Amino acid sequence: MTISRDVKEAIRLLSLGEVVALPTETVYGLAADGTSDEAVAKIYALKNRPCFNPLILHCHDLDQVKTLARVPYEAKQLAEQFWPGPLTLILERRPENPLSLLATAGLNTVAVRVPAHPIMQEVLQALEFPLAAPSANPSTQLSPTTAEHVDAAFKDRLGPALILQGGACEIGLESTILDLTESIPMILRPGAITREMFEICLGTAVLDFTSEVSKKPKAPGQLLKHYAPRLPLRLNVTEPQKGEIFLGFGEIAFEGRGLNLSPRGDLVEAAAHLFAYLHALDNPNLFQGIAVAPIPRHGLGLAINDRLERAAGSQ
Ligand code: TXA
Ligand code: MG
Numbered sequence: 001m002t003i004s005r006d007v008k009e010a011i012r013l014l015s016l017g018e019v020v021a022l023p024t025e026t027v028y029g030l031a032a033d034g035t036s037d038e039a040v041a042k043i044y045a046l047k048n049r050p051c052f053n054p055l056i057l058h059c060h061d062l063d064q065v066k067t068l069a070r071v072p073y074e075a076k077q078l079a080e081q082f083w084p085g086p087l088t089l090i091l092e093r094r095p096e097n098p099l100s101l102l103a104t105a106g107l108n109t110v111a112v113r114v115p116a117h118p119i120m121q122e123v124l125q126a127l128e129f130p131l132a133a134p135s136a137n138p139s140t141q142l143s144p145t146t147a148e149h150v151d152a153a154f155k156d157r158l159g160p161a162l163i164l165q166g167g168a169c170e171i172g173l174e175s176t177i178l179d180l181t182e183s184i185p186m187i188l189r190p191g192a193i194t195r196e197m198f199e200i201c202l203g204t205a206v207l208d209f210t211s212e213v214s215k216k217p218k219a220p221g222q223l224l225k226h227y228a229p230r231l232p233l234r235l236n237v238t239e240p241q242k243g244e245i246f247l248g249f250g251e252i253a254f255e256g257r258g259l260n261l262s263p264r265g266d267l268v269e270a271a272a273h274l275f276a277y278l279h280a281l282d283n284p285n286l287f288q289g290i291a292v293a294p295i296p297r298h299g300l301g302l303a304i305n306d307r308l309e310r311a312a313g314s315q
Contacts, residue, residue: 002162002163003147003148003151003163003165004162004163004164004165005164005165006162006164007119007122007123007164009162010022010123010162010164011123011126011127013161013162014031014032014033014123014127014131015033015127017032017033017036017038017039017042018032018039018042018161019031019032019039019042019043019046019161020032020161020162020163020164021136021147021150021161021162021163021164022119022120022123022131022133022136022164022166023117023119023120023147023164023165023166023167023169024058024115024116024117024120024133024166024169025085025086025115025116025117025120025169025170025171026086026115026169026171026172026173026174026175026191026192027135027136027143027144027145027169027171027172027173027174028135028136028143028144028145028146028147028149028150028163028166028169029056029058029120029131029133029134029135029136030043030046030047030133030134030135030136031043031058031123031131031132031133032131032132032133033100033127033129033131033132034055034057034058034099034100034103034129034130034131034132035098035099035100035129035130036100036129037100037101037102037272037273037275037276038268038269038272039100039132040055040100040102040103040132040272041102041268041269041271041272041300042268043055043132043133043134044102044271044300044303045267045268045271045299045300046138046154046157046161047134047137047138047139048138048139049139049303050139050302050303050306051302051303051306051307052102052105052271052274052303052304052306052307053105053134054103054104054105054107054110054111055103055104055111055132055133055134056088056111056112056113056132056133056134056175057099057103057104057110057111057112057113057130057131057132058112058113058114058115058120058124058130058131058132058133059112059113059114059124059130060114060121060124060125061083061084061114062076062079062083062114064124064130065079065091065112065114067094067097067098068093068094068097068098068099068110068112068130069091069092069093069094069097069110069112070091070092070093070094071091072091072180074180074185074202075089075091075180077201077202078178078198078201078202079114081201082193082197082201083113083114083116084114084115084116084121085114085115085116085193086115086116086171086173086174086175086176086191086192086193087113087175087176087178087191087193088111088112088113088175088176088177088178088189089111089112089113089177089178089179089180090109090110090111090177090178090179090180090181090188091109091110091112091180091181092108092109092110092181093107093108093109093110097110098129099130100132101275101276101279102271102272102274102275102276103132105226105227105275105307106226106227106274106275106278106279106307106311107226107227109179109181111177112130113175117166117169117170119164119166120166123164135174136150136153136154136163137149137150137153138153138154138157141153143174145168145169145172146167146168146169147163147164147165147166147167150163151163171191171192173191173192174189174191175189175191175192175193176189176190176191176192176193176194177189177191178193178198178206179209184204184205184206184207185198185202185204185206185207186206186207186208186209187206187207187208187209187210188209188210189210190208190210195208226307226310226311227275227278227307227310227311228311229278229279229282229290229311230282230284231281231282231283231284231287231288231289231290232288232289232290232312233289233290233291233292233308233311233312234289234290234291234292234312235292235294235305235308235309235312236292236293236294237291237292237293237294238252238293238294240254240257240258240291241289241291243287243288243289244287244288244289244290244291245257245258245281245286245287245289245290245291246258246259246290246291246292246293247259247260247261247277247278247281247290247291247292247293248260248261248263248293249261249262249265249270249292249293249294249295250262250263250264250265250293251265252293252294253293258281258290258291259273259277259280259281261273261274261277261293261295261304267295267296267298267299267300267301267304268300270295270300270301270304271300271303271304274304274307274308278290278311292308295308
């Protein structure tokens with residue numbers, strides 16, 4: 001991985017579906033085309049997370065956010081005061097939107113943010129798509145606030161990928177996440193913008209989920225909503241039953257009976273297809289269930305199995 005000041009090269013790589021580490025005012029992010037399942041799968045592969053957390057979609061302004069999500073009045077008020085800046089809003093996805101299903105982990109909500117860092121803004125304005133970007137750290141490490149942190153955290157894992165030099169992050173703490181999809185706005189992650197600031201801006205009460213959680217701890221994995229298909233899922237299947245449609249992997253496939261996540265057995269390709277294929281097969285008018293082939297439990301296979309198990313367990 002190389003630290004570089006070449007903004008044009010970063011834009012070129014992102015346009016080609018590659019991953020680039022970019023500065024924001026909060027922390028550095030590992031960014032890729034948020035409309036491409038393949039590009040987003042590369043982020044998850046680099047993060048080495050054992051699960052697919054949905055990602056934040058970074059936009060250059062509120063108008064671009066409107067192409068992805070329904071924007072209620074409260075969101076407009078908050079955007080006017082806090083964007084560009086360290087605020088992420090959870091909104092409902094628009095029915096018609098260009099987003100990668102993998103970026104939002106199959107949810108019908110989407111996390112959106114308009115970052116303020118001038119280099120990030122320059123990159124976003126040059127691109128025709130929003131950037132999906134989690135913090136640029138491997139999943140067990142701290143979030144990086146300098147280009148050198150990113151370099152050290154990934155050592156050679158990012159290969160020839162680029163880290164765009166943007167100096168030290170001004171805020172150094174991830175954005176505040178505010179969920180606007182429930183009846184009362186709720187803080188899901190604390191950050192530089194506080195509950196008091198929200199309440200003054202909106203003139204209404206805002207809940208702080210994070211302080212509720214600290215009183216009554218739960219496993220973080222249980223807090224997050226996850227994708228739940230309408231049809232029952234049966235996992236680790238090598239022989240589908242009558243009425244089941246098959247989601248194959250590698251050589252375990254039944255020609256003409258479903259879809260194959262990756263005929264060549266590539267886990268990054270399988271991750272890219274996971275949510276899009278589940279959505280495509282999830283049709284109770286045509287099938288009684290979805291049978292899924294065994295997926296190897298290493299690399300991105302861990303995250304794929306985690307999501308499949310949650311989806312299967314939610315029925
Ligand atoms: O400051 C930041 O927000 C940085 C910079 C790079 O923008 N990004 C960042 O991303 O912290 P990440 O992926 O490390 O954290 C995103 C958080 C995750 O905890 C994820 O679960 C949550 O946002 N999230 C994303 N989409 C969500 C959704 N639809 N509903 C609830 N939570 C969501
Ligand atoms: Mg993070």
